[in-house]
Amino acid sequence: MDFTDPTLGTPPVSLVDVASYLPGEPVGTEYFTQFSRSDRMAKNVMFRAPKGRHHVARDETAVDMIERATAPLIDRHGTQEISNIDVLLTHTQLPDNPVLGAGPEVARRLDMKPRWVFDIHNGGCAAFVHMMWMARMILRTTDARTALVACAQNCAGPVFTQPDIRGLAQAPVPGDGCGVGLLVKNNSAPILDIECRTYPEFAGDMEFSTNGDRKYWEPGEGQGCVTFTESKVAKVMTRGNRLVPEVAQAVCQRIGVKSRDIDTFVSNQPNRLFLRNWNEALELPPERHPDTFDSCGNLFAAGIPVTLDTENRAGRLRNGSVVLMAAFAHAGDFAGAAAVRWGAAR
Amino acid sequence: MTTSALPALSDIPEAAVPGVLRIENSDRDATTPIILDMLRSVYPHDQIFGDFCPVQGYIDAPPRDLYDYLADTRCLEEWTYSLRGFTETDEPGLWVSYDRLGDSTKIYTRTVANPDAMTVDYHCAWDQSDHLWMVYLMRVVDAQVVFDKPGSVVLWTNCHHPFYDKNPYKDTAPDGRKVWVGDFWEMFSAGHQLELDNLKAIAEYRASHGLPIKPAWME
Numbered sequence: 078m079d080f081t082d083p084t085l086g087t088p089p090v091s092l093v094d095v096a097s098y099l100p101g102e103p104v105g106t107e108y109f110t111q112f113s114r115s116d117r118m119a120k121n122v123m124f125r126a127p128k129g130r131h132h133v134a135r136d137e138t139a140v141d142m143i144e145r146a147t148a149p150l151i152d153r154h155g156t157q158e159i160s161n162i163d164v165l166l167t168h169t170q171l172p173d174n175p176v177l178g179a180g181p182e183v184a185r186r187l188d189m190k191p192r193w194v195f196d197i198h199n200g201g202c203a204a205f206v207h208m209m210w211m212a213r214m215i216l217r218t219t220d221a222r223t224a225l226v227a228c229a230q231n232c233a234g235p236v237f238t239q240p241d242i243r244g245l246a247q248a249p250v251p252g253d254g255c256g257v258g259l260l261v262k263n264n265s266a267p268i269l270d271i272e273c274r275t276y277p278e279f280a281g282d283m284e285f286s287t288n289g290d291r292k293y294w295e296p297g298e299g300q301g302c303v304t305f306t307e308s309k310v311a312k313v314m315t316r317g318n319r320l321v322p323e324v325a326q327a328v329c330q331r332i333g334v335k336s337r338d339i340d341t342f343v344s345n346q347p348n349r350l351f352l353r354n355w356n357e358a359l360e361l362p363p364e365r366h367p368d369t370f371d372s373c374g375n376l377f378a379a380g381i382p383v384t385l386d387t388e389n390r391a392g393r394l395r396n397g398s399v400v401l402m403a404a405f406a407h408a409g410d411f412a413g414a415a416a417v418r419w420g421a422a423r
Numbered sequence: 424m425t426t427s428a429l430p431a432l433s434d435i436p437e438a439a440v441p442g443v444l445r446i447e448n449s450d451r452d453a454t455t456p457i458i459l460d461m462l463r464s465v466y467p468h469d470q471i472f473g474d475f476c477p478v479q480g481y482i483d484a485p486p487r488d489l490y491d492y493l494a495d496t497r498c499l500e501e502w503t504y505s506l507r508g509f510t511e512t513d514e515p516g517l518w519v520s521y522d523r524l525g526d527s528t529k530i531y532t533r534t535v536a537n538p539d540a541m542t543v544d545y546h547c548a549w550d551q552s553d554h555l556w557m558v559y560l561m562r563v564v565d566a567q568v569v570f571d572k573p574g575s576v577v578l579w580t581n582c583h584h585p586f587y588d589k590n591p592y593k594d595t596a597p598d599g600r601k602v603w604v605g606d607f608w609e610m611f612s613a614g615h616q617l618e619l620d621n622l623k624a625i626a627e628y629r630a631s632h633g634l635p636i637k638p639a640w641m642e
Contacts, residue, residue: 115452125456246452311459318464350460358464 090213091266094421097256097386098146103129109249130252130374132234139169139229140182142255163221165191168204171232201406202345204378206413210271216262224260228378239300252374256382266420272327273413282408316409322358324414325403345380345404346370396422476581476611482623484630486575490563492637493543494536502622527597550595556586
């Protein structure tokens with residue numbers, strides 16, 4: 078045995094399946110244009126906003142979404158495989174209860190007794206890659222065999238339809254949805270490489286504000302919303318333009334594939350400009366950079382798994398092909414990319 | 424509402440100039456998305472360097488000394504990639520040298536410099552000195568003013584003159600020369616960057632070793 082073999086002790090970990098869930102009937106853009114402050118803004122919204130998006134119901138929780146997104150995995154892999162999950166990682170955009178993570182209740186609903194349960198909040202729109210990275214580390218370094226990673230994006234309905242918020246230009250862009258991934262310690266659909274980077278210099282540029290003096294837990298007027306200061310919008314735009322191609326190229330370089338030869342690239346999808354800029358940056362034709370923006374809007378962390386699942390169910394992901402995913406979070410304080418040799422084709 | 428102190432555009436009927444975006448006809452709500460749309464991750468080479476070839480850089484050397492060096496045509500013997508053998512012609516201020524990109528190719532250069540603006544324009548041409556159509560526009564800026572640190576910023580722009588595509592002075596070319604300066608236009612951005620890097624390396628070496636930026640042999 079060659080003990081200098083760097084792959085020794087790092088067994089392959091595969092993304093063996095993905096599934097997703099979109100809540101409710103699609104909400105058309107007309108819902109938002111009626112609240113626009115001017116005709117010109119309404120036109121602008123029509124042009125830039127997705128045609129539709131889904132909104133989570135008021136009483137539907139993140140745990141409900143994860144449970145519904147996981148149902149197809151149970152159908153395909155059996156109840157036992159899911160209930161025997163060793164590692165459970167969840168990311169929730171808007172925690173139903175700010176004190177609690179969703180993990181333990183997800184485990185209870187799905188009849189699991191995982192040994193590793195983490196609710197992870199700092200991966201933002203790149204949370205799927207972030208959690209794959211963590212799950213792979215745990216699977217590689219322990220006797221754990223399987224992991225479930227779940228991204229619940231649930232702020233579109235609750236936050237962006239509030240009376241003071243729904244008239245803003247950005248209100249029609251977010252959509253709700255949930256995506257999950259099943260990771261197994263085997264070589265059937267190996268994760269080829271992952272790059273995750275934290276950029277402390279860009280932390281603190283995204284705020285959650287009530288548009289007043291009130292802290293969100295205090296009583297009083299004002300509606301909560303995620304905000305950037307207006308002068309930061311272009312800064313965040315240029316950061317995003319740079320960060321996603323950077324981490325994606327880092328992975329491409331390590332796996333020895335030119336970005337233009339990637340079979341499928343799935344990114345987060347904050348808006349149409351980023352989608353265009355990223356496929357240009359990676360020199361990919363748009364058809365190899367599928368998205369669900371027009372039907373789902375910005376799905377934040379759920380964007381990657383929901384789009385992967387959509388493409389996979391449509392038969393557009395070929396086994397053996399290289400699928401690259403990449404995203405950046407918040408105002409740029411985190412970015413991640415992962416490449417997988419696809420093995421979950423249907 | 425008028426907010427302007429000056430009769431701006433009063434010579435033109437209202438809304439008569441298409442493509443002009445001003446706060447009066449396009450407020451920030453309307454203009455911000457237009458500007459964001461213009462920002463990209465990558466820019467096609469041609470979009471950046473199509474008809475212009477801008478390169479620029481920071482050089483850790485005193486701006487006035489760097490300007491004095493650049494304003495002397497003979498400096499091109501040092502930091503350019505291929506211009507060698509500068510001698511002054513009978514015509515004052517007009518220098519001839521060889522551009523070794525082409526076989527036996529003479530290049531004529533006249534330097535037009537403005538010490539107040541610290542601009543240095545090299546007017547050049549291959550083969551003949553009657554029409555110096557290749558113009559290299561350089562400007563030295565005091566880095567203290569723009570970067571709040573000592574040193575120089577050098578801005579260098581070249582414009583795509585139509586003669587780069589077609590040599591109108593073929594009669595003056597040496598026999599058998601196969602290349603034309605315009606054949607290299609697509610490489611100018613990289614080539615000029617390489618030369619700017621040369622300039623930076625030479626000037627910073629001299630500055631950091633206490634040598635005059637303009638060497639004694641040029642005095």
